[in-house]
Amino acid sequence: MMMNxxxxxxxxxxxxxxTASGKTALAIKIARELKTEIVSADSRQFYREMSIGTAxxxxxELAQVKHHFINSHSINENFSVGDYEKQCLELxxxxxxxxxxxxxxGGSGLYIKAxxxxxxxLPKALPGVRxxxxxxxTENGIAFLQEQLKLADPAYYAQVDLNNPQRLIRAxxxxxxxxxxxxxxxxxxxxxxxxxxxxxxxDLPRQMLYDRINLRIDQMLQxxxxxxxxxxxxxxxxxxxxxxxxxxxxxxxxxNTDLETSISLIKQNTRRFAKRQMTWFRKDxxxxxxxxxxxNLTSILQSGLYPGFKKQ
Numbered sequence: 545m546m547m548n549x550x551x552x553x554x555x556x557x558x559x560x561x562x563t564a565s566g567k568t569a570l571a572i573k574i575a576r577e578l579k580t581e582i583v584s585a586d587s588r589q590f591y592r593e594m595s596i597g598t599a600x601x602x603x604x605e606l607a608q609v610k611h612h613f614i615n616s617h618s619i620n621e622n623f624s625v626g627d628y629e630k631q632c633l634e635l636x637x638x639x640x641x642x643x644x645x646x647x648x649x650g651g652s653g654l655y656i657k658a659x660x661x662x663x664x665x666l667p668k669a670l671p672g673v674r675x676x677x678x679x680x681x682t683e684n685g686i687a688f689l690q691e692q693l694k695l696a697d698p699a700y701y702a703q704v705d706l707n708n709p710q711r712l713i714r715a716x717x718x719x720x721x722x723x724x725x726x727x728x729x730x731x732x733x734x735x736x737x738x739x740x741x742x743x744x745x746x747d748l749p750r751q752m753l754y755d756r757i758n759l760r761i762d763q764m765l766q767x768x769x770x771x772x773x774x775x776x777x778x779x780x781x782x783x784x785x786x787x788x789x790x791x792x793x794x795x796x797x798x799x800n801t802d803l804e805t806s807i808s809l810i811k812q813n814t815r816r817f818a819k820r821q822m823t824w825f826r827k828d829x830x831x832x833x834x835x836x837x838x839x840n841l842t843s844i845l846q847s848g849l850y851p852g853f854k855k856q
Contacts, residue, residue, distance in 0.1 A: 560650070598789075
């Protein structure tokens with residue numbers, strides 16, 4: 545397995561995979577075994593106001609192992625992937641003073657890339673471009689931006705969360721301002737890090753994953769997702785809320801669709817999101833994949849692929 549070229553004995557254990565694949569449970573098992581802490585790389589679980597619809601770890605799970613970047617920010621804050629990279633690296637520097645291993649877990653590929661390799665320096669947009677794109681979003685809807693990105697940058701289109709207008713607008717903003725594709729600014733070489741990275745991926749048979757997604761969303765509804773969304777209606781203009789599970793229910797409360805259709809769309813869009821997550825992670829040749837049925841903790845920790853794992 546390839547690792548970060550850092551000579552450090554410190555290891556960042558990165559657990560990736562699609563939504564509902566069991567990442568949280570595995571992260572907790574590994575962190576408990578190694579007596580360390582967990583850092584979240586889920587771009588929606590940062591926000592305190594969004595809990596049910598983002599499938600945050602339960603209170604019981606959070607009590608088992610100390611987690612970071614869960615409920616750490618407000619939806620009213622402008623918290624970018626660049627901000628996350630800076631704050632997370634500062635946190636890791638402190639954690640590695642206490643631990644040889646730290647667990648990073650999440651399904652947001654761009655955020656994981658930022659920590660493991662560094663975030664790309666992107667050009668500033670020309671004046672007025674973002675405003676124009678926001679207007680196009682308002683007038684034509686997100687599907688229009690999706691089609692524009694597909695034409696302008698098919699490589700990034702295949703990886704981005706297509707239901708996140710902020711990401712679509714940022715990529716189109718770069719293209720409109722520079723004439724170059726957003727994907728062209730992706731770094732060819734990663735930044736050096738003072739730790740090595742070991743990446744574990746969780747894979748499930750497609751139907752099993754889809755069943756788990758459907759069950760999770762049914763459970764969210766039982767847990768009060770509708771009430772959570774109602775409370776967030778005054779903030780629906782914020783970028784953090786332009787995401788699966790919230791957008792569909794905002795449409796329901798606007799009277800644009802019925803509840804059954806909205807729930808069906810949440811499940812469908814979540815399945816599509818999971819597919820895009822896997823497309824992203826499968827391109828990372830450093831990920832060692834495990835089928836969900838093969839998640840034997842002992843075999844993972846003692847595998848020859850991970851000779852650097854040490855108990856504290």
